[in-house]
Amino acid sequence: MNQADAIRTSGLTKTFGDLAAVNGLDLEVRVGEIFGFLGPNGAGKSTTIRMLLDQIRATSGTAQVLGLDIRDGSLEIRRRIGYLPGDLALYPKLTGRQTLTYFARLRGGVSPAYVDELAERLGADLTRKVGEYSTGNRQKIGLIQAFMHKPELLVLDEPNAGLDPLVQQTFHEMLREVRDDGRTVFLSSHTLSEVERVADRVGIIRHGRLVVVERVDELKRTAVRRLDFEFAAPVPTDLFAQVEQVHDADIDGVHARVSYDGSVNPVLQAAMTHEVVNLSSRDADLEEIFLTYYRDTTTPEVAASTGADHVR
Missing domain, CATH: 3.40.50.300 (P-loop containing nucleotide triphosphate hydrolases)
Structure with a gap:
């Protein structure tokens, strides 16, 4: 040791x-x-x-x-x-x-x-x-x-x-x-x-x-990060579909919430094909990082274990 x-x-x-x-x-x-x-x-x-x-x-x-x-x-x-x-x-x-x-x-x-x-x-x-x-x-x-x-x-x-x-x-x-x-x-x-x-x-x-x-x-540093865009006019819902770094993009008219990792440049390049009027970013906190490891549904075995005092 x-x-x-x-x-x-x-x-x-x-x-x-x-x-x-x-x-x-x-x-x-x-x-x-x-x-x-x-x-x-x-x-x-x-x-x-x-x-x-x-x-x-x-x-x-x-x-x-x-x-x-x-x-x-x-x-x-x-x-x-x-x-x-x-x-x-x-x-x-x-x-x-x-x-x-x-x-x-x-x-x-x-x-x-x-x-x-x-x-x-x-x-x-x-x-x-x-x-x-x-x-x-x-x-x-x-x-x-x-x-x-x-x-x-x-x-x-x-x-x-x-x-x-x-x-x-x-x-x-x-x-x-x-x-x-x-x-x-x-x-x-x-x-x-x-x-x-x-x-x-x-x-x-x-x-x-x-x-x-x-x-x-x-x-x-390596976690999924977030960008919130506001555009001058509604953008297509598949605007970020071809961007490899993007994990998820929630687009509603002029607003888009994008989750990505790695370099931000491809994300910005896709967004700049339309007029961006506002942009904000934030890093994932530890809770969001943690949830990435628990995103799938809990297995029946683990679900059963949560009711047992000796398995925690």
Whole structure:
């Protein structure tokens, strides 16, 4: 394993009966980066995380976390990581303070002052019982317990759930501080705007298979882009039909919305055969990029998986 890898998998596969929830996953997450792991419910994100943490056993393939085999080194891995599960469950009769004290004693090496600092930054009320918390306030406790021992690797499964925008901003600052400290974040999410703001690289998982791993800025650079034209008079609906770079052209009278990749010149040349009175452009954001990998209809197998708690 490369010393610069915090997570490395080779052919990692998990099947449930005839369903391959994760299929031949080859993944490298580098030390000191924020890696976004993207996919909707049913894509295999949580199943991957549970295999990495030895909560469930892989059907085949291998994986290492922090240089340790996920089975032989599972106890040491858990000592060195911070983990927020997607289905966080806490003791409802304990207060937030009691909950964090309990986890801190189990783990050891936790500074009470740092716990207080995290609680203040996130606006967490530690005096109330967990059973009285809203979803967002429970999530704050989950984040504090994941961060409080300053782990080498943070594994966060849908961490944004229930957080208001101001708390999200603070959370993103905390992620960047972890990266700046040379530590690593593995961030599983379907909240694409969250990943776009903080991730260095993203991997998109589709039907249990990793379909792309790329830097966020590079994904945007190569993504489908948009041009909106306004013409002086109505134009033919097939105006861009012969332009190879054009993926889609929606033409309605004097207005045309064109999606394309590669060079813009052929698109402009076709448009300039008519009088253009207005033109605007925009790059695709990460959500649009993501949707290009999910444009086809979901397979019956994956659709069935979204109803199963253990396949997410």
